[in-house]
Amino acid sequence: QTVVTQEPSFSVSPGGTVTLTCGLSSASVSTSHYPSWYQQIPGRAPRRLIYTTNSRSSGVPDRFSGSILGDKAALTITGAQADDESDYYCKLYMGGDIWMFGGGTKLTVL
């Protein structure tokens, strides 16, 4: 059974740079998975940050960027701010109108 993997937690200092990754248990992530990234405060609606690997959603600060790094999708935050502390989820298209979310990464800014 395929699993979408994310780091459970990550920590970054204010002003620092952090890269969160999104992998597959049984394959490499590519642009054909149309990776998207979401920021969420638990219990509230997720907010889309990145779609189709590296396109930034309207209104999202340019300190957020998406890419493919090796065999994983990646979300990089450059110049982290306190209000970036949140949960981050990736979502991959698996083909055949099937999608999967990763387990999420809890980002701490301190």
Added chain:
Amino acid sequence: QVELVESGGGVVQPGGSLRLSCAASGFMFSSYGIHWARQTPGKGLEWVGFIQSGGTNKHYADSVKGRFTISRDNSKSIVYLQMNSLRTEDAALYFCARDVRYSCDYWGQGTLVTVSS
């Protein structure tokens, strides 16, 4: 402005049924696919299913296949999630979201489903 509003959540016994609704406004509803996703308190997001814009093609996560059915009424701009044979592990906050370029650009605020005897 684009808005999605879920409703229909509540308390149901294991084995019971519930129908959730997702009412859309502010965009040409019939041109967009709609996703359902859920989140258990303290846990991550889980993709539940998807219905294409025309309503003919629908796809589900393995965890709900055969028990949940997605449908839509484009004349009313509503998507439904019919949930049958509910289990305790189906208890979650259920979201609907609009599909744009293989991602979910707008989300509703969610409706809570509790499965308990």
